[in-house]
Amino acid sequence: xxxxxxxxxxxxxxxxxxxxxxxxxxxxxxxxxxxxxxxxxxxxxxxxxxxxxxxxxxxxxxxxxxxxxxxxxxxxxxxxxxxxxxxxxxxxxxxxxxxxxxxxxxxxxxxxxxxxxxxxxxxxxxxxxxxxxxxxxxxxxxxxxxxxxxxxxxxxxxxxxxxxxxxxxxxxxxxxxxxxxxxxxxxxxxxxxxxxxxxxxxxxxxxxxxxxxxxxxxxxxxxxxxxxxxxxxxxxxxxxxxxxxxxxxxxxxxxxxxxxxxxxxxxxxxxxxxxxxxxxxxxxxxxxxxxxxxxx
Numbered sequence: 001x002x003x004x005x006x007x008x009x010x011x012x013x014x015x016x017x018x019x020x021x022x023x024x025x026x027x028x029x030x031x032x033x034x035x036x037x038x039x040x041x042x043x044x045x046x047x048x049x050x051x052x053x054x055x056x057x058x059x060x061x062x063x064x065x066x067x068x069x070x071x072x073x074x075x076x077x078x079x080x081x082x083x084x085x086x087x088x089x090x091x092x093x094x095x096x097x098x099x100x101x102x103x104x105x106x107x108x109x110x111x112x113x114x115x116x117x118x119x120x121x122x123x124x125x126x127x128x129x130x131x132x133x134x135x136x137x138x139x140x141x142x143x144x145x146x147x148x149x150x151x152x153x154x155x156x157x158x159x160x161x162x163x164x165x166x167x168x169x170x171x172x173x174x175x176x177x178x179x180x181x182x183x184x185x186x187x188x189x190x191x192x193x194x195x196x197x198x199x200x201x202x203x204x205x206x207x208x209x210x211x212x213x214x215x216x217x218x219x220x221x222x223x224x225x226x227x228x229x230x231x232x233x234x235x236x237x238x239x240x241x242x243x244x245x246x247x248x249x250x251x252x253x254x255x256x257x258x259x260x261x262x263x264x265x266x267x268x269x270x271x272x273x274x275x276x277x278x279x280x281x282x283x284x285x286x287x288x289x290x291x292x293x294x295x296x
Contacts, residue, residue, distance in 0.1 A: 168274050172209050174216050175269040181252075181262050189273065196265065203253050203263055204243060209270055216270055218243045225256045229264075 017023045171192070177184040178197045185197065195202040196218075204218040220227065220240050227233055230249040233240035243251060245267040254260040 169276075170272050171275045172213070173271055173273050174206055174267060175271070177264075177266040177268060179263060181264055184264060184266065186268075189271075197263065201255065201258075201263075203255055204265060207242075210244070213270065213272075215244045215246045216267055218245070218265070220253070223256050225254045225260055227254075228252045 014023075017026060173189040173191065175186070175188045176190060176196065177186050179185045187196065190196070190206050192206055192208060194206055196204050196206065202221050203224055204220055206216065207219050208217050209215065210217065220233075220243050224240070227237065227240040227243060229251040231243055231245040231251045234242040234244065243265075245251060245265070247267055247269055250264060250266040253263050253265060255263055
């Protein structure tokens with residue numbers, strides 16, 4: 001028996017626990033692991049199970065296992081009452097307040113020296129119906145005074161009357177000298193689309209001026225075999241469909257139906273002249289008419 005040696009692992013564990021003063025706690029823990037289950041098993045076996053409660057009129061079967069407590073803060077209506085005024089779908093303004101006032105500014109057309117006129121109308125929400133506003137206003141000016149009454153539809157009466165301003169239309173005209181060589185005829189205020197030298201010999205037709213208003217443009221007839229002299233031809237000199245001349249330029253045109261007889265065209269002047277106003281009350285439709293006249 002003296003030769004029996006303790007395993008080295010147990011010896012090292014014993015020394016280590018002794019040095020750390022954990023030997024007694026370890027022994028107590030080992031004893032507790034054995035004693036506590038034994039005591040618990042004895043106490044459970046000695047205590048009889050409680051008798052089930054008798055059902056009273058079937059109420060035990062219907063009673064819930066967990067009772068729900070009614071808390072006041074769960075009512076969403078009470079919590080959202082303070083946010084009622086911030087509802088974006090609620091109509092906050094249903095009419096004009098009684099203290100609202102409308103100020104309009106107009107001008108008097110009875111005299112060129114009349115000053116601006118200001119009228120004030122008191123409006124209330126009870127006087128509005130179907131989008132129209134009714135009331136009375138008093139208009140005063142430095143040279144005349146007018147009292148008018150009407151409704152929001154714009155109808156009014158007064159002694160002042162105005163005459164629509166007249167318009168003046170302008171059109172471009174050209175002055176030329178045209179005809180056979182040595183026999184030129186002066187033509188003044190030639191209108192747009194007019195034939196030169198005439199309808200019987202339509203060599204060219206005046207169609208307008210360039211943007212800088214310094215050159216006149218003529219459409220050249222297909223009966224003209226060639227164009228010589230000054231000015232510019234478009235698209236080119238050999239195929240001259242349009243002839244551009246400035247004041248003082250002279251061009252020679254050969255007319256094929258008369259055996260290439262030569263006619264001269266000299267531009268003397270480009271001018272902008274007033275023309276008669278169109279018929280049919282065009283003064284009331286100034287926005288639909290061009291700045292230049294119908295033949296300008």
